[in-house]
Amino acid sequence: MEKVDLPVHNHPLLPLTRFSHGRCKGCWSHGYIYGGYRCNELGCDTLFYKECAESLPDINHSSHPDHPLKLVRKFQSSICSLCQVWFDTGYFCSICDFKLDLGCAWRPSPPLTLENTDTHEHQLVLSNGVGSELSQSTRNCKVCSSEVLEFKQYYECHQCELFFHVKCTKISLEEYHTSHPEHPLKFLTGDEAPGYADKKCLLCGMEFNQELHHCDVCNQHLQRLCGKLITT
CATH class of the missing domain: 3.30.60 (Wheat Germ Agglutinin (Isolectin 2); domain 1)
Incomplete structure (x- = not known):
């Protein structure tokens, strides 16, 4: 297989012809990659999704x-x-x-409004922060509790005066995952996780201390990046 030069990496990349497991260097998503690219330079061994590797200038x-x-x-x-x-x-x-x-x-751009989501009961409106009349003291995401940065895109509920990261509106608060189909996994922040919870992700084995999907029955959980591909 012939290597190709692509603008996202400083070494030639080799197209993948089979599944490979790892973290994409472009978007940092972790999981199985098929049809992407790998760098085989000594000490590099970087992976890319096809879409990330073939990004246009x-x-x-x-x-x-x-x-x-x-x-x-x-x-x-x-x-x-x-x-x-x-x-x-x-x-x-x-x-x-x-x-x-x-x-x-x-990926597709976020819609201007969100209706009837699991995240919140009211309509959410996409905003870039310019001209927002909401209180500066409430600039924390309702889902993950971390700061919503000014002049970044996020969703607002004008009725409740609440903020939501764009990524957090896509989080399933309680769903089943293909890696753990027996019980539902609940979305928790690091502060909400029980003290006895193991800090290693069920899929990738990495330790983490932020958002997670947790099973109360089995005391198993996934970090947010590994839990993104959730299925019912």
Whole structure:
């Protein structure tokens, strides 16, 4: 298989012809990757989803329609303006300081409003924080309790004056997962997890102390990244 040069990585990448398990260097999602790319350089062994590896040098994105976005590799670690996750390779608007990680660049943009979600009983409205009249003292996400950053996209409930990270509106508060089908897993923050809970993820084995999906019956749980692919 012939290696290819792609702008997201500084070494030639080898297309994957079978499943590989690991963390994508582009969007940092952890799990099984098929049809992606691997770096076989000594000491590197980096994995990419196909969509992340084949990111274009310049794009127009619906989340930031006023200006084109330019792909930047290995600039100083920054926070994605949509999902608030740290990344080091992604898209950047030099005019507005708008930043987009590779995962958010190829996934569909968040809708302007959300209705009847598991996250909240009222309509949620997408906002970038500009001109918000909500109290500065309440700028914590209702789901994960961490800070909602100003001038980043998030959802607001104007009726309750509550904030929600875009990523947190997609979290299932109680669902079944294919890796643990016997019992439902409840979404908890690190502070809500019981003291006896093991801090190692059922799937990847990594230790964590933030958001998790927890089974009270078996005392097993998944970190948020591994629990994203939840099925009923």
